[in-house]
Amino acid sequence: MQSEVCGNIELPSEELSELTDAIVQRHENALRYHREGSGPAFTNDPVPWYPRAVWPRVAASDDALPSDLGVSDSVAGAPGANDLGARESGISDSVPQPIIQAPLRPSRTLEYAAGEFYLQDAGSLLALAAASAHDDQLRGKLICDLCAAPGGKSSALLEAVAEPFVNVDSDAGNEPSRRGFVLANEPIASRVAPLAYNMARTGCDQYAITSLDPEKLAERLPGVFDMVLVDAPCSGQALMARGKQSATAVQQSQIALNAARQKRILQAASRLLRPGGRLIYSTCTFAIAENEEQVRWMVDDLGFVASPVAGLAEYVSSIEPASYRLWPHRHRCAGSFAASLMLPRPDADPEQNRRHDLWVRQRNTSTPPDDALEQLPFLFESTDHWYQQRDWIVDAFPLDAPDWTSESYVLGPEVAYRTGSTWKPSHAAALRRGGDADVSELPRVELDEESARSYLTGQAIPEPQRGWQIACQAGRPLGWLKGDGRVGKNHLPVHARQPG
């Protein structure tokens, strides 16, 4: 369809009233599957632009669904940065209660609790489609998500890079096989906890988290990444239906303010990329000044070239190639924009290519703190990890993590936390899965479905075994419980619990 540009929105004029009506309607969230997950048995409608996602057809609208473009309400309210543990302030050893089966809602299933799928607006899957997160193209890649919280896209990228891949670059010669890695950066400290939680839900440990201004991060890791995602803070016109944005979202002053901030972030993103790397830029707003005009500026001023995505031709913008649009009145979602760009390889840039060597891993042999090792020996048996203590938290990085993960500004996959002088296993350590034999040998207890549902509401479980165990259902890890010989106290973090 030949579009004309109406005001500051790229749409045929006759569609503007349809857009105005659709913009204030709430769209149901889509369910994006974990790459290995099977997902619950809903009747589903496939999301056309993202093969790993569906709209679940449930009887009533699911008010309990995470309600932002990826934000889980319960998680967004979680306590401070990275504290997935203190978090279980509601530890319960009361007598287990019978549970009443709620109507099936995606956010109240065991599969959701076990991290087998993520709930997000289907519009936010456009950026993931532009990044090819649904197929095998990202395996083995080193990716930075520069504006990452709450992690709806970072968690998908992590799942996409996680499996090992040989010779990632066709011109890299005999490069040995390597696993991918994601750096999720979120400068707003209060948004790091939900990000950490959603990364942990993937069960993968090939990630790190930073909380830096993009310019600072670019100073530290220039020319390092194969791909950078900038899911930019924006005027958020697509969020108005969710009550997350006021009418100021359409004011020119707001749009200009956001466009200027986006330019600063994009400039930093271009410095983080290695030559030949890809930049995915996305927003949840309709204004051309924050979308196609930014793409044009990246091509004209930053030296990027458009890198079209074959599967998205149907959604291409009429203004810029390799720029894509979803609209609330056409596509059953809040609406979004995504663009795919490439940074050409300047052959004569040895400095940038040298920086890419930061990918090379160093065997870091650091051990956990003595008292943590003494209290939770079963957590630290892995020979495939190294440990880093920061205040009252211990992180465990895989040995093949990039060497810069040992820097003090980098947070990692959490494995234990301390309250007073007592160390406890972190929720993230319970959810970890994969081929690592040491992880699968952590103490576990299998719960029947009823007990598992009860556990997810925060109840204690009858458990004769003493000590820490991972509560599982059908092999799916749900969280920790600690047996005293009679009951297992529930250590599921409050923000991970489901309503009773």
Ligand SMILES: C[S@@+](CC[C@H](N)C(=O)[O-])C[C@H]1O[C@@H](n2cnc3c(N)ncnc32)[C@H](O)[C@@H]1O
């Ligand atoms: C659209 S949201 C990202 C959503 C996320 N990518 C997801 O899919 O879950 C934009 C994020 O950028 C963060 N942000 C705000 N100012 C920023 C800045 N100057 N640089 C980078 N990120 C910023 C916000 O805190 C917010 O978490």
